Amino acid sequence: MLPSLLSLSLLSVLSFVSAYKELSNSSLSAIPFPAQDFDINNGAIMAPILQVRVAGTPGIEKVRHHFVNYFAQHLPKWELTWENSTQPTILGKEVDFANLIFRRDPPWVKPGHVERLALVAHYDSKMEPDGFIGAIDSAAPCAMMIHAARSIDEALTKKWDEQQKSGKYDHLTAHGIELYFLDGEEAFKSWTHTDSIYGARSLAQTLERSVNPAMSTYRNGLEQISLFLLLDLLGASVPTIPSYFPTTHWAYMHMSNVEKRLRTMRRLKSSPNHSNNRAKGMRKVKEPMFMSDTKKDTHNAYWMGGQIEDDHIPFIQRGVPVLHIIPGAFPSVWHTILDDGQHLDNPTTEDWAVIVAGFSAEWMELEGYMPKQAAQPRSTPKVEDSLEENEWELDNELPQHDEL
Ligand SMILES: [Zn+2]
Numbered sequence: 001m002l003p004s005l006l007s008l009s010l011l012s013v014l015s016f017v018s019a020y021k022e023l024s025n026s027s028l029s030a031i032p033f034p035a036q037d038f039d040i041n042n043g044a045i046m047a048p049i050l051q052v053r054v055a056g057t058p059g060i061e062k063v064r065h066h067f068v069n070y071f072a073q074h075l076p077k078w079e080l081t082w083e084n085s086t087q088p089t090i091l092g093k094e095v096d097f098a099n100l101i102f103r104r105d106p107p108w109v110k111p112g113h114v115e116r117l118a119l120v121a122h123y124d125s126k127m128e129p130d131g132f133i134g135a136i137d138s139a140a141p142c143a144m145m146i147h148a149a150r151s152i153d154e155a156l157t158k159k160w161d162e163q164q165k166s167g168k169y170d171h172l173t174a175h176g177i178e179l180y181f182l183d184g185e186e187a188f189k190s191w192t193h194t195d196s197i198y199g200a201r202s203l204a205q206t207l208e209r210s211v212n213p214a215m216s217t218y219r220n221g222l223e224q225i226s227l228f229l230l231l232d233l234l235g236a237s238v239p240t241i242p243s244y245f246p247t248t249h250w251a252y253m254h255m256s257n258v259e260k261r262l263r264t265m266r267r268l269k270s271s272p273n274h275s276n277n278r279a280k281g282m283r284k285v286k287e288p289m290f291m292s293d294t295k296k297d298t299h300n301a302y303w304m305g306g307q308i309e310d311d312h313i314p315f316i317q318r319g320v321p322v323l324h325i326i327p328g329a330f331p332s333v334w335h336t337i338l339d340d341g342q343h344l345d346n347p348t349t350e351d352w353a354v355i356v357a358g359f360s361a362e363w364m365e366l367e368g369y370m371p372k373q374a375a376q377p378r379s380t381p382k383v384e385d386s387l388e389e390n391e392w393e394l395d396n397e398l399p400q401h402d403e404l
Helices: 002-014 025-029 058-074 135-166 198-209 246-264 346-363
Strands: 079-088 094-104 114-122 174-182 225-231 322-325
Touching: 025 246, 025 346, 058 094, 058 135, 079 198, 094 135, 094 198, 114 135, 114 346, 135 174, 135 225, 135 346, 174 198, 225 246, 225 346, 246 322, 246 346
Parallel strands: 114 174, 114 225, 225 322
Antiparallel strands: 079 094, 094 174
């Protein structure tokens, strides 16, 4: 019977598609830092997000324009989709919410045959206290996502052009990437199931209902999310990020390994051992890892997943794999007027942007297509000079990359 033949061929194709490939040291260390573009006063990416942007107000409209303009000008290949909703709120009036989705898919993709890595952050700010900016919550994570997108944009084009020319690609399963900028995460009054995550609830429902054509590899928009990577409350110094879910611990391990390798190469600006932070001749100190929760036993460990309510809830409830990058102990400025640009730790914010870019490049298997030589941040040692393995002790023992 024809259907059984078809499903056999489908199985044989699917068995070798989903993979993750580490970048070489030269590709990883060449990922540029956001530098001036993350300047809180005039940085092209960061500064326009650092304003009051409560859902349904002119402030958030300006930030939407910033995203749209930035992508139109610098990343025109990322296709924009809007997911809009009008919802009753605790304020006693309806509010318009708008989620923005920027996507890049391989050019040969057919609808329903592509899965995507979703980088996610919310872009609204909390209504109270008056004048609240929400720099870690979540202006900085939005900026990190944009930096990740632009760091891999050229490599995606190169890889897909080459694959298309050679005809060497899988017709049934393609891998794309998307950024979700979600509206209405914050409660207008105080957090309840109905007064919070307005945008995420609407988007999860819309994706679930967007059923793909018959014979698609993925049944609906939700199934097309290979990983929902949610960034929240990032940009304060010395963060500690637990691994929240056993089902995505493997992805946590990969991201932690990206961080560890960048540390070993002395790339991370927040590191006490970075040449910016260490006087000549001073002894190297222990590296503090952002993501050190790597020794968990997936069967017996204590998992905090589910204890933090955030934009992932309506997605995880529908079976989407979630990697939640949020500190286990919230930064002290959280939901206070002090959560503004001045209280961001710039080196930490830049480091996160590079870690997220490195992880995205590995997820998209871009080794061989990434630029090899980025402008080195001033006073960062050349990679060859910095590979003194085990020169200092790391907090954890991740598997060594074969090139280290
Ligand atoms: Zn918040």
